[in-house]
Amino acid sequence: MEKTAIYHRPKNNYAYARTTEKIHIRLRSATNDLIQVHLIYGDPYIWDENGWKNDKTPMQLEGSDDLFDYWIAEVEPEFKRLRYGFQLENGDESLVYGEKGFAETDPRDTDFYFAFPFLNEIDVFKAPEWVNGTVWYQIFPERFANGDPSINPPGTLDWGTKPPEKDNFFGGDFQGVIDHLDYLTDLGIGGIYFTPIFKAHSNHKYDTIDYMEIDPQFGDKETFRNLVTECHKRGIKVMLDAVFNHSGYFFEPFQDVLKYQEESRYKEWFRIREFPIVEEPTPSYDAFAFVSSMPKLNTENPEVRKYLLNVGRYWVEEFDIDGWRLDVANEVDHAFWRDFRRTVKKVKADVYILGEIWHDAMPWLQGDQFDAVMNYPFTNAALNFFAKREIGAEEFRAQITKWMVSYPKNVNDVAFNLLGSHDTPRILTICDNDDRRLRLLFLFQLTFTGSPCIYYGDEIGLTGGQDPGCRKCMEWDEKKQDMTLRSFVSRLVELRRSYNALQGDSYFKFIEVDSHLDVVMYERSIEDEKIVVVINISEKESEVVLEGQFVDLWNGKGTVNGGPIKVEPYGFKIFQVK
Numbered sequence: 001m002e003k004t005a006i007y008h009r010p011k012n013n014y015a016y017a018r019t020t021e022k023i024h025i026r027l028r029s030a031t032n033d034l035i036q037v038h039l040i041y042g043d044p045y046i047w048d049e050n051g052w053k054n055d056k057t058p059m060q061l062e063g064s065d066d067l068f069d070y071w072i073a074e075v076e077p078e079f080k081r082l083r084y085g086f087q088l089e090n091g092d093e094s095l096v097y098g099e100k101g102f103a104e105t106d107p108r109d110t111d112f113y114f115a116f117p118f119l120n121e122i123d124v125f126k127a128p129e130w131v132n133g134t135v136w137y138q139i140f141p142e143r144f145a146n147g148d149p150s151i152n153p154p155g156t157l158d159w160g161t162k163p164p165e166k167d168n169f170f171g172g173d174f175q176g177v178i179d180h181l182d183y184l185t186d187l188g189i190g191g192i193y194f195t196p197i198f199k200a201h202s203n204h205k206y207d208t209i210d211y212m213e214i215d216p217q218f219g220d221k222e223t224f225r226n227l228v229t230e231c232h233k234r235g236i237k238v239m240l241d242a243v244f245n246h247s248g249y250f251f252e253p254f255q256d257v258l259k260y261q262e263e264s265r266y267k268e269w270f271r272i273r274e275f276p277i278v279e280e281p282t283p284s285y286d287a288f289a290f291v292s293s294m295p296k297l298n299t300e301n302p303e304v305r306k307y308l309l310n311v312g313r314y315w316v317e318e319f320d321i322d323g324w325r326l327d328v329a330n331e332v333d334h335a336f337w338r339d340f341r342r343t344v345k346k347v348k349a350d351v352y353i354l355g356e357i358w359h360d361a362m363p364w365l366q367g368d369q370f371d372a373v374m375n376y377p378f379t380n381a382a383l384n385f386f387a388k389r390e391i392g393a394e395e396f397r398a399q400i401t402k403w404m405v406s407y408p409k410n411v412n413d414v415a416f417n418l419l420g421s422h423d424t425p426r427i428l429t430i431c432d433n434d435d436r437r438l439r440l441l442f443l444f445q446l447t448f449t450g451s452p453c454i455y456y457g458d459e460i461g462l463t464g465g466q467d468p469g470c471r472k473c474m475e476w477d478e479k480k481q482d483m484t485l486r487s488f489v490s491r492l493v494e495l496r497r498s499y500n501a502l503q504g505d506s507y508f509k510f511i512e513v514d515s516h517l518d519v520v521m522y523e524r525s526i527e528d529e530k531i532v533v534v535i536n537i538s539e540k541e542s543e544v545v546l547e548g549q550f551v552d553l554w555n556g557k558g559t560v561n562g563g564p565i566k567v568e569p570y571g572f573k574i575f576q577v578k
Contacts, residue, residue, distance in 0.1 A: 001093045003102060005030035005068060008086070010099070010114040012362055016408040017124045018074065023116060024409065027071045027086050027097075031064050034090050039073040041084040044110045051108025056087060063401035063510060070405045080119040083110040125410040127371035128350035132413045132504025134190040134237060135446070135493050136453035140422050141194055141218055142169065142203045144456055144474050145176025153217045160473035164464070169203055170473050174219040174227045180476075181230055187486070188493030191237035193325055193453060195422055197224070200248055204422065204471075206327065207248030207294055211311040221319075228319050239323030239352060240315060244308050244340075245331050249293035268301050288328060299336040308336075309343045316347045329355035329364070329373075337369040354416050365411045375415040375450060377403040382419060385520075386441040386537060387430040393520050393537075397510050404449075404508070413504040415450035419458065422471055426464040427455075433463065436570040439488055440535055443572055446492040447524065447533050449508045459489040495553065495574070501529040517542050519567065530577040536567040543567070550575035 007028040008014050014026045025039055042054030059071040075082070085098035087106075096103045098113040146152070146159055152171040159170055177192075184192070196205035199213045214224055228238050247254055253266035261267075262275045271286035278284040279292040288294035298304055315321050324344065329337070337355075344351050355361065355370040364370045381399035384390045391399070404412055419441060420427040431437040438461075445452045456462075457474050461482035464470045475481055496502045506526035513519050518538035524531045532550065536542045547562040554574045567573055 001088065001090045001095060002030035002033045003095075005033065006088070006097055008097070008114065010116060012366070013405065013407050015114070015116055016410070017119050018409060020119070020121045020124055021080075022074055022076050023082060023119060025059075025073050025075065025084060025116075026062070026405065027059065028068050028405075029071065029088070031067060031069050034069065034071075034088055036089040037071045038087040039075065039084060040087055040096065040106060040113070041075055041077070041082055043077065043079050043081060044083040044115070045079075045081075052083070052110050054083075054106070054108075059086075062405065063397070065398040065402040065405075066395070070401070077116075077119070082116040083113040084116065085113040123367065125365070125367040125408060127410070127414040128352050130190075130237070130350065131352050131371065131451050133497070134451050135188060135496065136191040136193050136239075136416070136451060137184055137187070137189040138193045138195070138418070138421060138453055138455045139177060140172075140204075140456065140471055141174070141177070141197055142172040142205075143471050144172045145180050145476065146171035146173060147175025147177070147179045148173050148219065151217060151219060160475065164468040164471040164473070166468050167203065169217070171217070172473075173217060174223045178223075178227050178230055181234055181236070184236065185234050187454075187459065187490050188497060189236060189454075190497075191239060191322070191451075192231060193239045193323075194241060196241045196243060196327075201250055201293075202248075206243050207250075208243050209248050209250045210252070211242075211308070212314065225319055228321060232320070237322035237352070239325055239354065240321055241325045241327060242311065243327040244297065244299065244311075244336075245328035246288045246294040246296045249295070251295075254295050269298055269304050270295050271298050296331070299332050305336060305339065309339060312340050312344045313347055316344050316351055320348075321351075322348075323352035323354060325354045325356065325374075326370070327356050329370070330357045330359070330361075334363065334369065337364065341369055352414075360406060362407065365407060372411070372414045372416050372451070374421075375403070375417045377406075378415065378417050378448070378450070379419060379424075382441060382444055383427070383430055386437050386444065387427060389437075389537075393513070393518050394515050396520060401510070409507075412449055415504075416453060417445055417448060417450040418453040418455065419445055420455040420470070422455070423467060424470060425466050426462055426470050426472075427458055428461050429463045429465060429469075435461065435482070435485060437537070439485070440537055440570065440572065442489050442492060443533075443535060444520075446489075446496050447502055447531075447574070449506070449524075450504050452496075454489070460486050499529065499531060499553075499576070501526050501531045501576075513544050517544075519544060532573075532575045532577060534565065534567055534573040534575075536569065536571050539569050541566055541568055546575070549578040551578060 018024045037059040038056045039059050040054050046053045059073040062070045062072040088095045100112045153169050156169045156171040198208050199210040199215045200207050231238050253269045256266045257264040274284050283292040286296035353371045355373045357373040358376045361373040385396035428438050464472050501524045506524050509523045511521040513521050519536050519542050521534045543564050543566050550560045
C-alpha cells in the first residue's frame with residue numbers, strides 16, 4: 001500500500017458540512033492503489049465494554065487525476081459530532097488510517113481518529129440559492145450597444161466601423177442594454193455581469209475616478225435604476241464589477257497625494273514606498289502589477305475601509321443590485337473581505353459575492369468572504385481540450401477532477417464557470433474558427449455544474465484575439481450573426497433550465513470510457529433525476545456502451561435501449577435515464 005500518497009485533513013475540502021445535517025468526508029490515495037475504502041465513524045461519547053462504538057460505510061470513488069484517487073462518503077451523525085477514520089484495502093493489505101497514522105486493526109479508541117467536533121449551522125457554506133440555477137451574460141458596456149448617442153464621449157466612432165483599440169470609444173451605454181434586454185431573455189439569460197460602470201478615464205473603466213458616480217458615457221443614475229428595474233421584471237439579476245485593490249490615476253485622493261506629496265492627508269490611503277513620488281519606469285508606490293496609473297489602495301487604513309465599504313453598501317441599498325464581482329480580489333486583505341461580506345449581506349442577504357482569483361481559492365471560500373470565484377481552472381481545462389486540442393480526454397477528466405476535489409461541493413455548486421471574457425481571446429478564435437469545437441465547448445459548459453457565464457457575442461460567433469481584440473462591438477445585424485450557433489446555445493440554456501439534474505446543485509461524475517477514445521461521458525444526478533451526456537471531440541465516429549433505458553433529450557427520438565451507442569464525429573448525446 002502506497003502510504004505516502006494517503007492523505008486526509010479534517011477541514012476545508014476534505015471534511016465539511018454539506019447541509020445542517022450531513023457531513024462530507026474525502027480521502028486521497030495513489031491512483032489504482034486501493035480497491036476499497038470504508039469510513040469508520042461514530043459519536044465520540046458513545047462507548048461500550050469493548051471501547052469506542054462505531055459504524056462503517058463504504059466510500060465511493062469520486063474521481064481520479066494523474067496521481068491520485070479521491071474517495072468520498074456522506075454521513076448524517078445523529079448528534080452532529082464525529083470521530084472518524086478509514087479502513088483501507090488494496091487486496092494484499094488492510095490498514096486503518098486515522099489522525100495518529102496507521103494501525104492494523106481498529107483501536108476502538110477515539111484518540112486515534114480524526115475529529116469533526118460539531119456541525120454548527122453557522123459554519124455551513126451558504127451561497128444565494130438562486131445562483132446555481134442562473135446562466136450569466138457578461139457585458140462590456142462600452143461595446144454592447146449605443147442607445148443614446150447624445151451622451152457619446154468626444155471622438156466616439158460609428159458603431160463597429162473600426163477594430164477595437166485600447167483607447168477608442170464606440171458609445172455603448174445603459175440605454176443600449178435596455179433596448180436589447182428582450183434579446184437576453186430570448187437567449188435564456190438569468191443574470192448580467194457588467195464590467196465596471198463607474199466614472200473612469202479609460203474605455204474599460206478599471207481605473208476608477210469616482211466609485212460613487214456612474215461614468216457619464218453610460219448614462220445617469222436614473223437610467224441605471226431603470227435598467228435594474230427592467231432586468232428584475234424579466235427575472236434577470238444584475239452584478240457590478242468593483243475594483244477595490246487599486247484606484248485610477250485620476251482618483252481624487254491620489255491626485256491630492258501627487259500634488260501635496262508627503263503633506264497630503266491621503267498619503268496613508270495608498271502604499272507609498274518613498275517620496276517624492278516617482279511614476280516611471282517603476283512607480284515608487286504599490287500598483288496593480290507595475291501600472292503606475294493604477295495605484296494600490298491601502299485597505300488596512302480605516303478611512304479607506306470606511307469609504308469602500310460604503311461603496312459596497314450604497315449600490316446594493318440604493319439600486320438593488322444582486323451581486324458584486326471583485327477585481328484582483330486576492331491582493332486585498334482577508335479582514336477587509338470579511339467586513340465587506342458582513343456589510344453588503346446586512347443590506348441584502350442573498351447578494352452574490354464573486355472574487356477574481358486565478359489560483360487555489362480555498363482561503364476565500366470558507367463562508368466568511370466570497371460565495372464563489374471565477375473558475376479559471378475550468379476555463380483552462382475546457383479550452384485546452386475542446387478548443388485548442390492540446391490535451392486528450394483522459395487528461396481533461398483529470399484536470400476537471402483535480403479542480404472539483406479542491407473544494408467542497410457547496411462551493412462547486414455556485415462556481416462562476418466562464419469560457420471567455422474581456423481578458424482573453426474570443427473562444428471561436430481559440431477554436432481556430434471551427435464552430436464544431438465551439439458548440440461542444442458550449443455544450444460542456446451548459447451541462448456542467450456551477451453557474452455558467454457567456455461573454456457577450458460569443459453566442460453569435462464574434463472573433464478576436466487578445467485584449468483589445470476581444471472587445472469588439474456587439475454585432476446586431478442578424479445577417480452577420482451566426483444564427484445557427486445562437487439557436488444552439490439558446491436551446492442548451494433552455495435544456496439546462498428545464499432539468500434540475502443539469503443545474504448547479506446536482507451531482508457530477510465522469511463515466512469511464514475507452515482511454516483511446518477522444519470521448520468524455522458524464523452523469524448529472526439529483527434525487528430521482530439522472531442525465532448522461534456523451535461528447536465525441538474527434539474526426540471519427542465513436543462507440544460507447546450504456547446500460548439501461550434512456551430518453552433522448554436532444555434529438556427527440558424517444559426511448560433508447562442500452563448497449564453500444566454510436567456518436568458521430570464532433571457529435572454528442574444527451575440522455576435522461578428512465
